Amino acid sequence: MSYEFPENLFFDKKHHVWCLPESELLVRIGIDPLGLASLGDLAYLSLNQNGSKVSRGQPIGMLEAAKMTGELISPVDGEIVERNQHVLNDPFQVNSEPYGAGWLVVLECENWSEDSKKLVTGRKVEAWSKDELKRYRDHGWIE
Amino acid sequence: MEWRYICEDRVSDSYGLAADEVMALRVGENQSSSILRLYTYQSSSALVGRFQRIENELNLDFCRKQKMSVNRRPTGGGAILMGEDQLGVALMLRDWKGTKAPRELMQHFASALSEGLLIFGIKAQFRGKNDLEVEGRKIGGLGIHSNASGGYLLHCSLLVDLDVTLMLSALNVPIEKLESRQLKSIEARITTVRRELQNNITLQEVRNKMLRAFSSYFSVEFGQSCYSSKEMEAISEMESSRYLKKDWIFQKVDVPDFSGEAKQMTPAGLLDVRVTMAGRQIKAVFLGGDFFADESAISDIEGSLRWHSSEFKNIFSTLKILYAKREEELSFLPIESVCEVISKAVESAKAISNESSVSYGCFVNPKISDAENILS
Structure with missing residues (x-):
């Protein structure tokens, strides 16, 4: 598995969720490859209904993967529109194309300019992802 | 360091599940220290895994007639029957010694359970996604659930005893089609603490030993505890908003179930493989045929592929590790042949979507002869 972290995306450091702003209001969300490495292959997935409000740090859905069941955590405040x-x-x-066809939801953000400050993006991505990869390798979570 | 110990008996399904989930949330929010809960359900409660199709998994008519409660767990895996002879072991924590990786926490949890069983002289080991086994026979089903607050719920249903006939009747297995020898075969793949010890040990004795083993393994003291009024309020709220709701219990699942089969002559003889799948994930593999190989090694192949990727290369690399460990016992059954037939069975499953494919539950992993009869 390749562990790429495109600099045009915004990453939630804790939950390994990525955001792609598509307009001033809409943000596409998915799980990054390190997040998936700790989950394993996904078997089942549920996502909250369109129109539901979500808050940063709160669930947007649930999943069952090879290693566990868990909640999918929203990196921003907003409303699910797709x-x-x-x-x-x-x-x-989600495992096979985490940044492409494996996206999860599109949110209409309440305050992207504020929420995005809590995420890693641009030139900071390289250093952060390097540290994360080292941490995962040191723990033996990835090869 | 002191962790909380909560002991309860004969709880209802909705209360039992709500308490597990609420307390794991509170531990995650740092509103409670880590908790070990050793408890039993009222006999009997049939609990499906988080994303299972309840109508596929359970014989709902039978459950209704028996006044058996049905519900949906937050943890994954297969359907289980819980009652006064099955010990629920729930460990709620944020991390342990800095470890937050779910798989590592699961390993520690399984090791503590194994140490508890070892006090009785029962040698158990953790295998696959969620099996605790004694010489290839399942004695416990494990699960792990993480929540938004950063808390983990690790759960085991430990079989102190089990009424296999009742379990098979409650699960969606047409038991009337099973001959007695097939029933015996299913029974042979499951074991219980009482069966291993060949005595009628009480559940309380097992509970006491587990408490001791967890204290020793995690190097903590346990303080007997009960729920605060705030916690009771939160449990009650969770019970009424989720575990008493039909929307939760009977919820629909988008991922389809599949089953498929393939047969092929190999240098070792005829290899007959059946698979059940959730989407692209293998739920279970059954190997049969007239080849010669060690029974426990075959059981190991089946166990290692439970809840496993269906990609050929992933199947091959998992089996390669297993073959390296059991070279002698599996020498008559080439790994290439096994992978090839499994892949063909996977392909046949993908080709046929079967909304009502047979499921066997958490503690049932029949030999191929049983599968033939169940599927026919």
Whole structure:
């Protein structure tokens, strides 16, 4: 598995969730490859309904993966405006294309300019991802 | 360091599940120290895994007639029957010695359970995603759930005893089609503390030893505890908002279930493989046929592929590790043949979507002869 971290994305450091701002209001969200490495292959997935309000740090859905069940945590405040039906039917797409077809939801953000400050992006991504990769390797979580 | 110890008996399904989830949340929020909860459910409660299709997994007519409660766990895995002879072991923590990785926490949890069983002289080991086994026979089903507050719920249903006939009747296995020898075969894949010890040890004795083993393994003291009024309020709220709601218990799942099979002549003889899948993930593999190989090694292959990726390269690398460990016992059954037939069975499963595919539950892993009869 390759562990790439594109600099145009915004990463939640704690939950390994990525955000791609698509306009001033809309942000696409998915799980990054290190987040997936600690989960294993996804078997089942549920996402909150369109129209539901979510807060940063609160669940936007639940998953069952090879290693555990858990909650999918939102990196920003907002409202779900689109869910990826393809990954609901075939959650393994999240593993196979985490930054592409494996996206999870699109949120209409309440305050992206503030929330985005809590995320890692641009030139800071390289240093952060390097440290994270080292941490994961040191613990034996990835090869 | 002191952790909380909570002991309860004959709890209802909704209360039991709500208490596990609420307390794991509170531990995650640092509103409680880590907790070990050793408890039993009222006989009997049939609990499906987080994303299972309840109508596929349980014989709901039978459950209704038996006044057996049904519910949905927050943890994954197969359906289980819980009652007064099954010890629920729930450990709620944020981390342990800095470890937050779910797989590592699961290993520690399984090791503590194994130490508890070893006090009785029972040698158990953790295998696959969620199995605690004694010489290839399952004695406990494990699960792990993480929540938004950063807390983990690690859970085991430990079989002190089990009414296999009742379990098979409650699960969606057409028991009337099983011959007695097939029933015996299923029974042979499960074991219990009482069966291993060949005596009628009480559940309380098992509970006491588990408490001791967890204290020793995690190097902590346990203080007997009960819920605060705030905690009771939160449990009650969780019970009414989730575990008493039909929306939760009977919820629909988007990922389809599949099952498939493949047969192939190999240098070792005929290899007959059946798989059950959740989407692209293998739920279970059953190997049968007329080849010659050690029974426990075959059971190891099946166990290592439970809840496993269905990608050929991943199956091959998992089996390669297993073959390295059990070279002699598996020497008659080439790894290439096994991987090839499993892949064909996976492909056949993907080709046929079967919304009502047979499931066997957490503690049932029949030999191929049983599968044939169940599926026919």
